[in-house]
Amino acid sequence: xxxxxxxxxxxxxxxxxxxxxxxxxxxxxxxxxxxxxxxxxxxxxxxxxxxxxxxxxxxxxxxxxxxxxxxxxxxxxxxxxxxxxxxxxxxxxxxxxxxxxxxxxxxxxxxxxxxxxxxxxxxxxxxxxxxxxxxxxxxxxxxxxxxxxxxxxxxxxxxxxxxxxxxxxxxxxxxxxxxxxxxxxxxxxxxxxxxxxxxxxxxxxxxxxxxxxxxxxxxxxxxxxxxxxxxxxxxxxxxxxxxxxxxxxxxxxxxxxxxxxxxxxxxxxx
Amino acid sequence: xxxxxxxxxxxxxxxxxxxxxxxxxxxxxxxxxxxxxxxxxxxxxxxxxxxxxxxxxxxxxxxxxxxxxxxxxxxxxxxxxxxxxxxxxxxxxxxxxxxxxxxxxxxxxxxxxxxxxxxxxxxxxxxxxxxxxxxxxxxxxxxxxxxxxxxxxxxxxxxxxxxxxxxxxxxxxxxxxxxxxxxxxxxxxxxxxxxxxxxxxxxxxxxxxxxxxxxxxxxxxxxxxxxxxxxxxxxxxxxxxxxxxxxxxxxxxxxxxxxxxxxxxxxxxxxxxxxxxxxxxxxxxxxxx
Numbered sequence: 001x002x003x004x005x006x007x008x009x010x011x012x013x014x015x016x017x018x019x020x021x022x023x024x025x026x027x028x029x030x031x032x033x034x035x036x037x038x039x040x041x042x043x044x045x046x047x048x049x050x051x052x053x054x055x056x057x058x059x060x061x062x063x064x065x066x067x068x069x070x071x072x073x074x075x076x077x078x079x080x081x082x083x084x085x086x087x088x089x090x091x092x093x094x095x096x097x098x099x100x101x102x103x104x105x106x107x108x109x110x111x112x113x114x115x116x117x118x119x120x121x122x123x124x125x126x127x128x129x130x131x132x133x134x135x136x137x138x139x140x141x142x143x144x145x146x147x148x149x150x151x152x153x154x155x156x157x158x159x160x161x162x163x164x165x166x167x168x169x170x171x172x173x174x175x176x177x178x179x180x181x182x183x184x185x186x187x188x189x190x191x192x193x194x195x196x197x198x199x200x201x202x203x204x205x206x207x208x209x210x211x212x213x214x215x216x217x218x219x220x221x222x223x224x225x226x227x228x229x230x231x232x233x234x235x236x237x238x239x240x241x242x243x244x245x246x247x248x249x250x251x252x253x254x255x256x257x258x259x260x261x262x263x264x265x266x267x268x269x270x
Numbered sequence: 271x272x273x274x275x276x277x278x279x280x281x282x283x284x285x286x287x288x289x290x291x292x293x294x295x296x297x298x299x300x301x302x303x304x305x306x307x308x309x310x311x312x313x314x315x316x317x318x319x320x321x322x323x324x325x326x327x328x329x330x331x332x333x334x335x336x337x338x339x340x341x342x343x344x345x346x347x348x349x350x351x352x353x354x355x356x357x358x359x360x361x362x363x364x365x366x367x368x369x370x371x372x373x374x375x376x377x378x379x380x381x382x383x384x385x386x387x388x389x390x391x392x393x394x395x396x397x398x399x400x401x402x403x404x405x406x407x408x409x410x411x412x413x414x415x416x417x418x419x420x421x422x423x424x425x426x427x428x429x430x431x432x433x434x435x436x437x438x439x440x441x442x443x444x445x446x447x448x449x450x451x452x453x454x455x456x457x458x459x460x461x462x463x464x465x466x467x468x469x470x471x472x473x474x475x476x477x478x479x480x481x482x483x484x485x486x487x488x489x490x491x492x493x494x495x496x497x498x499x500x501x502x503x504x505x506x507x508x509x510x511x512x513x514x515x516x517x518x519x520x521x522x523x524x525x526x527x528x529x530x531x532x533x534x535x536x537x538x539x540x541x542x543x544x545x546x547x548x549x550x551x552x553x554x555x556x557x558x559x
Contacts, residue, residue, distance in 0.1 A: 023316075023319035023320065024316075024319075026319065027312070027315055027316060027319060030315075030349075031312070034343075034345070034346055036308070039308060039309070039312055043312070225515075227507070227508050227511060227512075228508070228511035228512045228514065228515035228516075229512075229515060230508070230512070231508045231509050231511065231512020231513075231515070231516075232512045232515050232516040232519060234512075235464075235472050235475045235476045235479070235512060235516060236469075236472055236516075238471075238475065239469070239471050239472055263523070264519050264523075266522070266526070267450070267518075267519075267522040
């Protein structure tokens with residue numbers, strides 16, 4: 001999420017500087033900058049329903065938040081296509097083309113992604129978008145070298161900005177991976193316990209998070225230190241059950257006792 | 271007749287935006303009452319952006335910062351506080367601004383900044399409620415930083431009776447923290463680390479588990495069943511390292527609980543909220559003890 005911040009800031013500046021007088025757009029842009037995607041989307045929808053100008057900017061901002069909210073890429077690309085078909089503002093088209101290119105790349109449509117990135121690269125006057133689209137084209141060519149054929153002129157144009165690409169830009173422009181931000185899968189011990197042992201013995205842990213989840217979290221945060229941590233948790237579990245401290249009612253109606261990992265690693269070096 | 275119609279139209283043109291403003295503000299207040307803090311924050315911002323009345327704009331940004339404070343979004347709180355300050359150069363709400371700034375700094379664990387703003391509120395010119403609130407919060411921060419004397423001074427200077435808080439502070443000062451390192455060293459003897467911090471039952475559980483697995487290790491080694499030995503050794507390492515970790519963790523928890531109990535006695539019952547009786551865009555905080 002934080003990798004989006006430079007882009008968000010620049011996109012935000014673009015929106016805000018052009019239409020500082022439009023309070024609703026200012027609010028929506030500010031929510032976008034704060035990565036409050038759901039609230040921003042609601043704000044855009046509200047403005048579009050009330051036909052608050054500049055509608056094309058609300059449409060674009062709304063479509064961009066939909067992408068960040070995890071909308072299916074096929075669905076998410078439609079508003080960008082319609083913006084590109086109808087809009088006459090070259091800056092809005094350039095942003096829409098860039099966003100559309102990323103979705104097409106994610107959907108494994110490299111030729112369509114190339115067309116979109118190239119449109120963005122050739123039409124934008126925003127330096128950051130120029131760098132991002134050129135870097136994206138470079139990475140797309142790297143993944144699909146067949147696209148390079150007959151594009152020597154474009155490649156040499158891309159290379160003119162190469163010295164301004166920094167490490168984070170490469171990371172931001174890499175092929176979108178929807179699984180990247182998902183929590184990591186539990187290790188084999190937890191998977192084995194959850195698939196083979198837990199179904200046989202039933203849910204026996206009365207703590208929240210459960211012991212297997214606690215071990216998974218500890219393993220993600222502290223690596224091998226998770227081994228003594230889970231042993232300590234198992235030793236403490238009967239005592240917590242007995243004292244019935246910090247009860248939490250689960251969705252199933254079961255009562256569990258809150259014992260988060262933060263209560264036991266607050267003293268560890270981060 | 272014609273001029274009356276024009277007058278009515280003009281009045282309508284003036285009233286419609288005012289009514290819309292009023293609706294936005296009421297919606298924001300309702301959302302705040304429902305604890306929908308992020309939504310309330312947005313609606314207060316909308317109201318602030320729509321209104322041209324500067325003190326009302328400042329009040330709305332203060333409401334918004336309060337909402338974001340409850341939603342634990344310190345960055346946005348700061349932005350709203352800055353806007354509140356910018357919107358109203360006449361500084362209609364200086365105490366409220368200081369309090370929200372202090373609370374935001376506290377949320378960000380920035381003790382120095384929080385203490386600075388609480389100091390502003392401790393001034394004799396402020397109301398007794400604000401002074402008591404600030405003194406208690408400052409005492410709690412100083413105590414968390416380990417400065418018992420400074421905490422004591424803050425409580426003594428509070429305009430309210432702080433006998434209970436001072437008693438809790440004295441009890442804390444007379445008590446003794448456990449040393450996590452010693453807890454860890456005691457943990458080398460299975461269960462003793464827990465006993466060091468007063469967790470007797472956990473200590474016995476750790477001792478029994480370690481004893482059983484050590485017994486299993488010895489038996490399998492005597493019978494040269496090395497496969498079973500390896501399996502039991504894996505679990506024994508887990509229990510044994512768990513005993514050492516438990517010794518450290520229980521000492522840390524013991525100290526934190528002791529501190530938490532003292533802080534809770536000092537300012538655990540102190541809270542604040544926008545005065546629920548106010549329905550106009552005026553920001554007034556109500557302190558509760």
